[in-house]
Amino acid sequence: MEARRFVDEPRKTGPDHLSGLAMSLHVGSDCVLCLPDEERVIWRNDFARVISVCDETYPIFCRVITNQHWVEFSDLSSTDRVQIMHVVYVVERTLRTLLNPTKVNIASFGNVVPHVHWHVIPRFERDPHYPNPVWGARTEGQPVLPPAGFWEQFRASIKEQLAA
Ligand SMILES: [Zn+2]
DSSP states (O other), X not given: OOOOOOTTOOOOXXXXXXXXXXXXXXXXXXXXXXXXXXXXXEEEOSSEEEEEXXXXXXXXXXXXXXXXXXXXXXXSOHHHHHXXXXXXXXXXXXXXXXXXXXXXXXXXXXXXXXXXXXXXXXXXXXXXXXXXXXXXXXXXXXXXXXXXXXXXXXXXXXXXXTOO
């Protein structure tokens, strides 16, 4: 199946109730994941990248993003689907190895930014929303900071694992 791209192709159909902001994001030139203002890239190749979201509440929140603008996971070829899920897997496993979190949350929405990407979030019982989703009701916890040297270790580990 040919990949759908929106670079020169504004969405022609869709819900009428979407705001002007949401609709404008469907145009590739305005897509914040196609043309990010600023990103803290942990790893990247020609196909995808892993970034730190730099979220104050969730300082270890990572995102796996395809470099090309696809709207839905099923727009990718079978090879690309395997490749991107392997990146998600490596990020999840490495977070577990380095941090031993209570749980790792993996989410893909794309309602506001319809560009294929995954949120990969290590969760801890002491974090600000546990056991709720990070977008859910706040609980008593506090942001969990990474240990010293974490980002260097994380970067080196996923680089090594994804080099093959
Ligand atoms: Zn995009």
